[in-house]
Amino acid sequence: MQFTRRDTLQLGLAGLAGLSATSVMPFTARAEGKGDRYKTDSGEIVISPVQHASFVMSTPGLVIWNDPVGGKALFEGQPAPGLVLITHEHPDHFEPETLTAIVGADTRLVVNPSVMEKLPADLKAKATAIGNGQKTEVGPVSIDAVPAYNTTEDRKKYHPKGRDNGYVLAIDGRRVYIAGDTEDTPEMRAQKDIYIAFVPMNLPYTMDIDQAASAVEAFKPAFVYPYHYQGQDPKAFADKVAAKTKDTKVVLGKWYS
Template identity: 55%
Template structure:
């Protein structure tokens, strides 16, 4: 597995060294660890929109794509969450490579219908607004869609999922590909959030900052932020903008990209 570094932004400056009581600064392998009532959650940013979480409820892979070597050295998934069908979020080939005997898969209905039969037998589908119980973990499908004229066809309303679940008293929100929807802004008591921001497919950095200021997660990872040309959004700018609001949110940076990638 490629070694990656990440860093914690506290307020505005990247060089801040304040150690927070509920999270560690990034480890040598690029992960961050968070305390919960049930034990630790460790987040491994991998690439673009793909990451792994080791949790007291099991190992969770989110939108695994790319070469299987990216996942070497990480434990096998107990659960895989797939937000939608685009190639930077769904790859049947990658799923077949990383899925283990005990793995359960949760997808939106569109991806469920695309799954090869051997993967579909391990999968459950959940639509916007529905909640699914997977081995005692309740997973809510939060609508993920575009709202800006000219972007509506990328992620039409009603098709794609974000995911909301709680582990050890910590509510975690994975946004998937979306703009700053009413459903996102209405979220409450979010401990850890993953927010996309690239154009034209999701939202720009100002939209992302406005959304964070609205629902005020304790921690937020900007991810899925590289695009073509001006479509790329600056995660440091997000930290700066959030720092100018009343939100007591810490912006976490992961090494989602290798140099020259995407």
């Protein structure tokens, strides 16, 4: 997929045309509470970072919440979810109490198999479990589960290979990659035609900023959000990406207070 100059103007930033090929887009430069807007074939994707690994993504025909934790009040003002994605079972990604509070009558869940086993019965009835290499569809969105795991020997205990998911979503002509908790695996580096990516970087659970920047250089998303980065410096990551590739813009969201 080729991204045109028009594609780079979707965040609604005055003066974006004057930015360098790889730019840091700070949250304060955007309209707070409005979300980040990206053009699709027939509408737009609107992304609102919430906290850590939780975010809301409104798409043509479906509102998606990723790894919602922290209680319903944290998501006040957000559109109700049609789909909730859960990457894995750790409590900063999977919280049954929050799910019970936010899941509505028509909400679907897509989870990995280990989370499926831990869901309360009423939520399990609304859920589809897919493992690495499997796919499903919810409304107009196609969802591929991709591997998310640690490769460094002393980190493998946190996210063993084959258990946890990342997701690649096909949304109205765009591909969105939610990496989940992972290091810079071969599967991450081999991703193609990714428009928006969410990449974690905190130690010892995922990867450091050097690994994350190297992976981004390999698969070259049009836009990348560093997320799940507590204890790491997202601006340093942005500088490393800028030094490695001119194909990717780094978007800094307000993930932590």
